[in-house]
Amino acid sequence: MSDISLVVNGRNVSASVEDRTLLVNFLREHLGLTGTHVGCDTSQCGACVVHVDGRSVKSCTMLAAQADGAAVLTIEGLADGATLHPVQAAFREHHGLQCGFCTPGMIMAATDMIRRHPEGLDEKTVRAELEGNICRCTGYHNIVKAILAAAQAMAGGAAKAA
Amino acid sequence: MYATNYHRPKSLAEAAELARSADAKYLSGGMTLIPAMKTRLAAPSDVIDLTHIAELKGVTVSGRSVTIGAATTHFDVANNAELKRVCPAICHLAAHIGDPHVRHRGTIGGSISNNDPAADYPSAMLALDAIIVTDRREIAAQDFFTGLFETALEDGEIVKAVRFDAPEKAGYAKFPNPASRYAMTGVFVARGGDGVKVAVTGAGDNGVFRATDIEAALARGFDPAALQGVTIPADGMMSDLHASSEYRANLVVVMAKRAVAAALA
């Protein structure tokens, strides 16, 4: 067992976990943050993407113990109270989701992508950057559209997009 | 995943001490080890996290001499401005390993220590004549990679860094496996003072290798056109669901051309 302390969605969290506990299981089962999903066993689908210390990671490929001392942001912590994050708003406006299962990982991947590309995004870049996130419903068409729209909105000021 | 014990040493000495335990494994980015543990293909009694040892991190560029700490992530290699200036090919390679989330965790030390036959970095190490610096010694890349998932590392030995001189020109091109997106064939070419070196990952049935026929052709002219008509034998190439040995042999030449084109671009 390991005693771990971390900050999850701005809240201090301490727990004693089995060392083999994956970060995603810690989030889902210990903290009840079930927005982060598990869609594969081989670190490919990206349904589990969260941010650790400001960078997107696959929480199914990280032990909870590795996150000791880190700051974790999950889909549940993305909106500013009742105000959706511009990426969340864009996914809704552009129908970037259907069954919703890949959506939290997609949105967390998209916010990270937009952060890393302050120069702006084009369709080709967005599609390449989505390599680590699989969606079976949308054919990606509207996900790409939503991310491009969000990137533009955020460049023009978050208030406008929200 | 089977039960395991997680350790977070703060120094190399502490890590090495922990590694004395029978079935311990070092954990860096964990991008290969953790999936293997999840599917119960790996069952270390202890995992020793090397990513909190300060001396293993960071990129140093001094003139054309490059040192990359073992625990430096692919993302940090890809985006290092100084490195991009002297050896953009290695940044390009790092920027195309896995996906963005994998690049945020995966490290160069972890990649080369694991020596997955479909990993990208081993080809660069070999073509760049890199030195692998461990807590015990320095190993030339050509001596380091010894076979599929096999390296010259001894039990408990830790890769600290890799060091190489940035070549005049270098390029990397890969054809990813359509499913896994690992390299189905990746070719790194480097032209330096001591000639042209070409290393191939993802294709050889004994892991990363130097493509000497291609090197010879490129020595006559460092240009994609120099490879027109060059073929390499299918013997010795891997064969699987996604690519026969013949197809891989073809990809080696095609990717070599593209790597040269990238080096010249």
Add this chain to the structure above:
Amino acid sequence: MGMEGIGARVARKEDKRFITGAGRYTDDMVVPGMKHAAFVRSPHAHADITGIDVAAARRMPGVIGVLTGRELKTDGIGNLICGWMIHSKDGTPMKMGAWSPLAVDRVRYVGDAVAIVVADTKAQARDAAEAVEVSYAERPAVTQALDALKPGAPQLHPEAEGNLIFDWEIGDSKAADAAIAKAAHVTKVHIVNNRLVPNAMEPRAALGVYDKAEDHYTCWTTSQNPHVARLVMSAFYNVAPENKLRVIAPDVGGGFGSKIYIYPEEIVCLWASKKTGVPVKWVADRTESFLTDAHGRDHVSEVQMAFDADNRMIGLKVDTVANLGAYMSLFSSCVPTYLYATLLSGQYAIPAIHCNVRTVYTNTAPVDAYRGAGRPEATYLLERTVETAARELGVSPADLRRKNFVTQFPYQTPVIMNYDAGDYAASLDAAMKAADYAGFPARKAAAKAKGKLRGIGMSCYIEACGIAPSAAVGSLGAGVGLWESAEVRVNAVGTIEVLTGSHSHGQGHETTFAQLVAGRLGVPIDSVSIIHGDTDKVQMGMGTYGSRSGAVGMSAIAKALDKVEAKARKIAAHLMEADEADVVVENGALKVAGTDKSVPWFQVALAAYTAHNLPAGMEPGLKETSFYDPSNFTFPAGCYICEVEIDPDTGLTHILQFVAADDFGNIINPMIVEGQVHGGIAQGVGQALLEGAIYNEDGQLLTASYMDYTMPRADDLPSFVVSTSNTPCPGNPLGIKGCGEAGAIGSPPAVMNAITDAIGDNGLTMPATPQKVWAAIRSAAKH
């Protein structure tokens, strides 16, 4: 209100919870005392079980119970069944082999469930599952359908001699033969339709809870049709009587057919909950999903298409062998028969058609409906054949199709279906215009100049949706009726709940169904809630598959709304002292036409419940139910055009443009319809370029994870150009045809026709992977 009614691009009501991480999927459910299950599964494709030793596993930390098939049989749990009876042409019924939820004597595919372990944690359950010692005596295995039919092939079920499940036919064999005999040209094609794994992103899961005090079971499960699950688990699997079994399908992360069926795991979790006295949750990992979810497609066919001297189609003869895997899944028998061969007329007037279908057992995962289910197989076969014929005849593929289109409706095909409406030329014209078909030769030449190979291909598909008229499907062997139900509950203050038997797992019913109600009554969409997926809340319903929720599910709502409106009008007429015939429902009020007399909707609702002033003899309340049974299938159709560029050095195919022109009848929410088409195309492109389940000779699934099974990713696909040109469906009150499967049905032949246009047709099969395309180009160069 017009902004929220039929035809409006309303943003989805359900999105709020999904984009904030507040969706509730089966794996998110937690109940007090809940424990975790792992299944012991066969590592062999075919073997006799000679012993199971659970002693060591029972002693493992955290283990609560280890249960096997023998105990399950002792408790009287029944075998899984196929619910659609097909008779062979000799009149004998299909040969259904026994499928026990936990194998007792024999395992027949890798992944066949043998035992269940229940433990405190999932990891402990896995640990203990590994400690269950199963002794196997291996048998030879067979994985390919054609091999399974050969003399001497390994035999799977004693009930099915030669592994043959049924040998069935449709159409007029003699007429088809006669057409071929007198034809000016016969195109012969060998068609392989590759086996696919559905891969909904949410893996299957089940949480079984037995309440001892009430002798009652609750099952949360990843189902597209919870009522059917309850019916089957009660009537056939003997889990519990229907009144003692509640099935809840909460948010479900995609289905595509694979979550229609009742699988062993939910049955076993319910039974195990009673046996162990704890709630039991099981969640598949992805490899378990690959091994045990029902797969799709897997047909091999020989085709002959006959033309007269004027290039008119005069006959079609098809011989198909379909692989149904190790056991007959719930609707497996209807997929390669009534959902397939009845569509072999396509969009064409072909006077003589005959199709023979043999279905066989193999040592592979069961095969059942996957998005399109039979219709993609028919479309692929037909559209590859037509394209080949055009090349052989030296005519334009578009002209050959156009010449043979059905143009008069209704049109009776020789294979049961009666097409009610359509305008196939309109879709073809729209697609060709959108794709700049005329400009293709110039683009091809430009590509050639830079060393690339360009190709363009089209596909004109038709499908039968709105599944289905109950009496008709009953006469064809269906074990259930395929109507749908709806209850519209108007609350006392005028808000509305609609209880529907349809189930949404991505389709957006919470929005489109609410749009229908909001549009009809003129009330705000937020005052309408759609309730589905819980057998305790919702009246019996049939669920969502076969693009039926719009055409059938919404028609049921429309019918219930008719009744609600009729009663509301009576009440309003009474309140306003007007003639009922003059009362209209408009903008959230009931008005006397041509006057300024009006009662707001909520006031009528309130009057219905206060019952202080109702017409004489009227019962209080405002709540109506409808069970809607469609009168015919619906027939969405369209034309898809794909343009590809191939790198001859690597064989890599890039899709440069993909154009879809569909006729879906009336559309409720264009945004959602477009999304359905996008997703369907991605799955169809996946089938054509990327996906394929591959078993080795020993029956091991080589593509059992995303390391080896190629899922379409964002950079494999372009943005799509989609449009609709709609002829309303005359068969249902809303004029809807359905849109859920079209993309997956129409796209594979368009892609393959484009690739073979670029590199020539060398018997290239799906998926056209870089390796295969490269080899095809090389072999063409050699010859």
